[in-house]
Amino acid sequence: MDLSVRKDGPYAPENFSWLGSKHGVDSTDTITLNTTMFTTTFGTQGFIPSGVALGLITAAGATQGTYGPYDNAATDGRQVMVGHLMTTKSIKGAGPRLGAAILNHGKVRLSKLPTGHGVDAAGQADVAGRIIYIA
Numbered sequence: 808m809d810l811s812v813r814k815d816g817p818y819a820p821e822n823f824s825w826l827g828s829k830h831g832v833d834s835t836d837t838i839t840l841n842t843t844m845f846t847t848t849f850g851t852q853g854f855i856p857s858g859v860a861l862g863l864i865t866a867a868g869a870t871q872g873t874y875g876p877y878d879n880a881a882t883d884g885r886q887v888m889v890g891h892l893m894t895t896k897s898i899k900g901a902g903p904r905l906g907a908a909i910l911n912h913g914k915v916r917l918s919k920l921p922t923g924h925g926v927d928a929a930g931q932a933d934v935a936g937r938i939i940y941i942a
Contacts, residue, residue: 821895824919825858827941831913835893840905842898844875844885853899856921859892860930861885861909873904879929888930890938891915912937 826832840855841864849855860877864870865884875881877888890911898905917925917940931940 825916827914827916831910835908835910838907838909839873840907841870841873841875842901842905843903855896857892857895858920860888860926862887863889877930888933914939916941
């Protein structure tokens with residue numbers, strides 16, 4: 808855990824422009840992120856921005872039941888999108904597991920999701936009926 812004081816990073820203020828409405832933000836679920844899945848994508852930034860699409864790791868092993876970045880080409884369960892990271896999480900000094908909140912129903916603005924970490928048509932189909940995507 809990193810308890811150092813910082814002036815850098817995404818900590819002021821949080822960017823929730825990707826939310827299409829407040830529906831669902833008061834009923835997020837608590838999850839555990841597998842931070843090792845994010846190091847190659849977000850390691851240079853040191854944080855995972857809110858809005859990143861997430862998938863549940865279902866493959867047998869030590870990481871089963873944790874969440875990583877949604878990837879339609881994955882084979883460990885993350886090929887099925889389940890929701891979006893609700894708030895930005897720092898991974899600087901974090902262990903392999905990190906508590907977080909997931910938005911798994913509501914309205915999301917596709918154009919405001921973090922660059923390069925949006926949702927493809929397959930991901931949208933995975934959450935159809937729970938998440939509504941708007942421009």
